[in-house]
Amino acid sequence: MWFLLGITFTLCIFLAYRAYILPEQQINFYQTFLDSANTSKNLLIKERVADIKIATATTEEKLLSTNKRFDDFILFGGIIVTLLLVISATVYFKTESEVAKNFDEKFWDYEKKVQDSVTKVEILLNSVAAQAEIMQKINKRLLSNQGRTPT
Amino acid sequence: MMQEQLEKIQYTLDDFNLLEKRVRDNIAKADEYKQLDKYLSSVTGEEDSYILNKMKESGILTYNEYVLERNKNKVDGNITGTVLGVIAALKRLLTNNLF
Numbered sequence A: 001m002w003f004l005l006g007i008t009f010t011l012c013i014f015l016a017y018r019a020y021i022l023p024e025q026q027i028n029f030y031q032t033f034l035d036s037a038n039t040s041k042n043l044l045i046k047e048r049v050a051d052i053k054i055a056t057a058t059t060e061e062k063l064l065s066t067n068k069r070f071d072d073f074i075l076f077g078g079i080i081v082t083l084l085l086v087i088s089a090t091v092y093f094k095t096e097s098e099v100a101k102n103f104d105e106k107f108w109d110y111e112k113k114v115q116d117s118v119t120k121v122e123i124l125l126n127s128v129a130a131q132a133e134i135m136q137k138i139n140k141r142l143l144s145n146q147g148r149t150p151t
Numbered sequence B: 001m002m003q004e005q006l007e008k009i010q011y012t013l014d015d016f017n018l019l020e021k022r023v024r025d026n027i028a029k030a031d032e033y034k035q036l037d038k039y040l041s042s043v044t045g046e047e048d049s050y051i052l053n054k055m056k057e058s059g060i061l062t063y064n065e066y067v068l069e070r071n072k073n074k075v076d077g078n079i080t081g082t083v084l085g086v087i088a089a090l091k092r093l094l095t096n097n098l099f
Helices: A002-038 A043-145 B002-008 B013-024 B030-044 B050-057 B063-071 B077-094
Strands: none
Touching: A002 A043, A043 B030, A043 B050, A043 B077, B013 B030, B013 B077, B030 B050, B030 B063, B030 B077, B050 B063, B050 B077
16 A cells, blocks of 8 residues: 555656646747747748747647646546545454454353353363262272272 | 161162263252262261362352252352262272272
């Protein structure tokens, strides 16, 4: 997500440079050149100036058109990125709330299951302990009946 | 009279199996626990009631109180485990599978 945001941000800076700073520099350069050439009395130069003006106008139009496409791209890209961010945030918060809700609902069930398991283990342990103790007592009694000392 | 009846009682393997199920399913009565305890005392030759002593360790003073507590679904692993252990040990004694 941050990677995409970084790319978008870099692209924005690049396009802003192309759209506002670079054309102004180019226009200034052409304007100075055309102003100096326009004062010339040579017909050939004037024709060339006219050609250059037409070419410049065409290039400017192309540039503007391209910039508008890039603007569209940025606009829709921005909308898509924003939507993705909103969707991600929504999914995150929804999941969090769902998990919390589910946990609250099922907590006592799980607690009961754990408690039942604990009781079962407790029963088994005490059963083994009682068995061992009683066997020992019976063994002791049997040996004393036989007149032997228990080991 | 009652004392004599309790001392005379004899268990078979089937009785122990049935009693074990009754204890597990929580339908054994206070008299059954009492009889088992007496039988155990007669087997071990000790005068102390082994099961009752375990009950007292858990704060339960009589067999009836234990049955009452179990009916309230408060299964005490300590006492129930002891009773089941006693039954298992006596079953082993009956089947000569002591050691």
